[in-house]
Amino acid sequence: MTTRWLTPKEQRAWRAYIASAHLLEDALDRQLQQDAGMPHMYYSILATLSESPERRLRMTDLAEQLKITRSRLTYAVTRLEKDGLLRRENCRWDKRGSIAALTEEGMAVLEQAAPGHVETVRASLFDQLTEEQVDQLEEICTGIARALESDEARPAADDVPWRRRSSSPS
Amino acid sequence: MTTRWLTPKEQRAWRAYIASAHLLEDALDRQLQQDAGMPHMYYSILATLSESPERRLRMTDLAEQLKITRSRLTYAVTRLEKDGLLRRENCRWDKRGSIAALTEEGMAVLEQAAPGHVETVRASLFDQLTEEQVDQLEEICTGIARALESDEARPAADDVPWRRRSSSPS
Numbered sequence: 001m002t003t004r005w006l007t008p009k010e011q012r013a014w015r016a017y018i019a020s021a022h023l024l025e026d027a028l029d030r031q032l033q034q035d036a037g038m039p040h041m042y043y044s045i046l047a048t049l050s051e052s053p054e055r056r057l058r059m060t061d062l063a064e065q066l067k068i069t070r071s072r073l074t075y076a077v078t079r080l081e082k083d084g085l086l087r088r089e090n091c092r093w094d095k096r097g098s099i100a101a102l103t104e105e106g107m108a109v110l111e112q113a114a115p116g117h118v119e120t121v122r123a124s125l126f127d128q129l130t131e132e133q134v135d136q137l138e139e140i141c142t143g144i145a146r147a148l149e150s151d152e153a154r155p156a157a158d159d160v161p162w163r164r165r166s167s168s169p170s
Numbered sequence: 171m172t173t174r175w176l177t178p179k180e181q182r183a184w185r186a187y188i189a190s191a192h193l194l195e196d197a198l199d200r201q202l203q204q205d206a207g208m209p210h211m212y213y214s215i216l217a218t219l220s221e222s223p224e225r226r227l228r229m230t231d232l233a234e235q236l237k238i239t240r241s242r243l244t245y246a247v248t249r250l251e252k253d254g255l256l257r258r259e260n261c262r263w264d265k266r267g268s269i270a271a272l273t274e275e276g277m278a279v280l281e282q283a284a285p286g287h288v289e290t291v292r293a294s295l296f297d298q299l300t301e302e303q304v305d306q307l308e309e310i311c312t313g314i315a316r317a318l319e320s321d322e323a324r325p326a327a328d329d330v331p332w333r334r335r336s337s338s339p340s
Contacts, residue, residue, distance in 0.1 A: 003284075003285040003288055003289065004288070004289065004292050005288055006288060006291065006292070006296070009304060009305075009308075010296050010304060012308055013304050013305075013307050013308040013311070014291060014295070016307070016308045016311035016312045016315060017295075017307060017308075017311045018214070018237075019237045019311070019315045020310075020311035020312075020314040020315040020318070021191055021311075022236065022237040022238055023237050023314070023315055023318040023319065024314060024318065026237075026238075026239065026318075027318055027321075044188070066192070067188075067189045067192040067193050067196075068192055068196075069196065114173075115173040118173055118174070118175055118176060119173065119174065121176065121184060122174050122176070123317075123321075124314065124317065124318055124321075125184070125187075125314060126176070126180050127317070128313045128314050128316075128317045129310060129313065129314075133306070133309070133310050133313075134179060134180060134183045135179075135183075136303070136306040136310065137183050137186070137187060137310055138179075138182055138183035138186045138187075139303070140190075140299060140303050140306065140307055141183070141186035141187045141189070141190035141191075142186045142190070143298045143299065143303075144190040144193070144194060144294065144295060144298050144299075145186060145189045145190040145193055146298075147293075147294065147297070147298045148190070148193040148194065148196075148197055148294055149193065151197075151293075151294075
């Protein structure tokens with residue numbers, strides 16, 4: 001198969017994407033490390049739990065919502081549990097399942113960190129975009145996510161619950 | 171100061187961005203781990219060196235081009251040097267400086283991994299976008315990167331060479 005190399009225009013877009021993604025990740029991590037002592041992914045775990053019924057979620061559902069692998073999630077959850085910000089419980093209706101539940105302390109840390117985090121997201125991203133560009137960004141990213149989630153050719157499905165789930169009826 | 175919370179429309183765009191960024195990073199890492207035994211960031215270091223004069227760059231310039239922190243770069247370079255894919259040299263004209271140089275073996279690994287990597291970038295990203303969306307993506311990302319690079323209020327400038335450089339004449 002002949003390699004479909006990127007055109008100069010695609011290369012420019014790709015480099016701009018990678019640069020902005022790295023800079024944005026850095027800015028988010030730096031603010032949250034400074035204000036809450038945790039990177040952005042840990043914050044996202046707490047935030048997702050806080051929006052769930054009874055502030056708890058199955059680990060599988062948490063990985064699926066955050067689009068992260070189970071191994072990355074397990075590592076982060078172990079750290080957050082050690083810090084008392086969440087607690088793991090056994091799932092009543094599924095013996096293989098495990099639940100992550102936000103603690104009161106986790107909720108307090110989240111509430112304290114949220115204003116600074118949102119301000120960073122706004123200053124780094126939305127203050128730089130027109131209304132029209134916000135729509136464009138959503139459309140572009142939704143298309144990319146949809147394609148990647150439905151990509152049946154991807155390996156290592158064992159580690160990515162949103163793949164395993166979509167390809168089996170369980 | 172009153173927190174400028176995200177509007178529902180901004181929240182949708184933000185969640186779509188985060189999801190697609192995670193899924194894309196996963197897809198790139200998975201392909202490169204499988205085909206070349208390294209994550210995307212390591213591949214980017216080798217690719218950047220391969221495009222530089224004499225296939226070598228000062229560590230500071232490498233961090234600046236890749237928009238990553240010096241500590242992340244140092245860690246990755248140490249691993250790549252251990253694998254024989256690059257070599258560190260002292261900088262002749264700057265005693266504080268250090269140079270990373272791509273080895274023949276590094277170039278060979280890069281050339282072998284490139285087709286699969288480009289195919290993943292194309293299938294995950296560009297195959298999902300219209301010509302117009304490629305332009306939109308470049309414009310959006312260029313704006314975000316420009317704002318973050320010029321952000322004088324950011325802390326920890328010591329670790330981010332593109333900040334230190336832009337705010338001092340050295």
